[in-house]
Amino acid sequence: PYYVDLNQNLFLQASLYSSDPNLVVFVDTCVASPDPSNFRTLTYELIRNGCVKDPTYFSYSSPYGGVARFAFNAFSFINRYPSVYLQCELVVCRVNDYSSRCYQGCVSRFKRNAGS
Numbered sequence: 001p002y003y004v005d006l007n008q009n010l011f012l013q014a015s016l017y018s019s020d021p022n023l024v025v026f027v028d029t030c031v032a033s034p035d036p037s038n039f040r041t042l043t044y045e046l047i048r049n050g051c052v053k054d055p056t057y058f059s060y061s062s063p064y065g066g067v068a069r070f071a072f073n074a075f076s077f078i079n080r081y082p083s084v085y086l087q088c089e090l091v092v093c094r095v096n097d098y099s100s101r102c103y104q105g106c107v108s109r110f111k112r113n114a115g116s
Contacts, residue, residue, distance in 0.1 A: 001083070004074040005074065006074055006075065006076060007073045007074060007075070008073070008074045009071050009072075009073060009074075010071060010072055010073070010074045011069070011070075011071045012069070012070055012071065012086075013062075013067060013068070013069045014027070014067070014068045014088070014090055015064075015066060015067050016066035016067070016092060017066075018066065021065075021066075022065075022094055022095045023065060023066055023092055023093070023094065023095065024065035024066065024092070024093050024094075024095055024102050025065070025066055025067065025068040025090055025091070025092055025102075026050070026068065026090065026091045026092075026093065026101060026102035027047060027050075027059065027068045027070055027088060027089075027090055028047075028049060028050055028089045028090065028091050028101065029045075029047060029048050029049060029050075029088065029089040030045075030046040030047050030057075030070075030086060030087070030088040030089075031043050031044070031045050031046070031048075031086075031087050031088075032044045032045075032046060032075075032084050032085065032086050032087075033084070033085050033087070034077040034081035034083060034084060034085070035085070036083075036085040039085075039087045042077065044075070044077070046072055046086075047070075049106065049107045049108070050101075050104065050105050050106045050107055051106035051107070051108065052106070054072055054073075056071075056072045056073035057070065057071070057072045058070065058071050058072070065095055068090060
């Protein structure tokens with residue numbers, strides 16, 4: 001566990017360890033939950049499909065493509081939950097492949113109507 005005060009800036013970094021220097025990392029989705037085994041019931045979205053959902057979320061540039069850096073203000077779920085767990089989905093793409101997910105940024109996905 002990592003202990004922080006409420007509203008403290010929390011800085012995170014995800015690194016890709018690969019012998020291929022032509023890869024980049026993109027933070028697609030990060031969701032917080034008070035339960036480490038359930039990221040569906042009670043959750044808080046920091047970023048979803050590359051779209052920032054939390055106003056304190058900030059993405060930092062990195063001199064290395066294989067490193068993704070971001071930060072947000074620490075928060076808590078209602079007082080009965082002592083911990084917050086974070087689950088992030090990262091995408092790995094080829095450098096300069098501008099059609100890849102890494103270069104699309106925020107993507108709004110619309111659900112189709114299942115009606116007749």
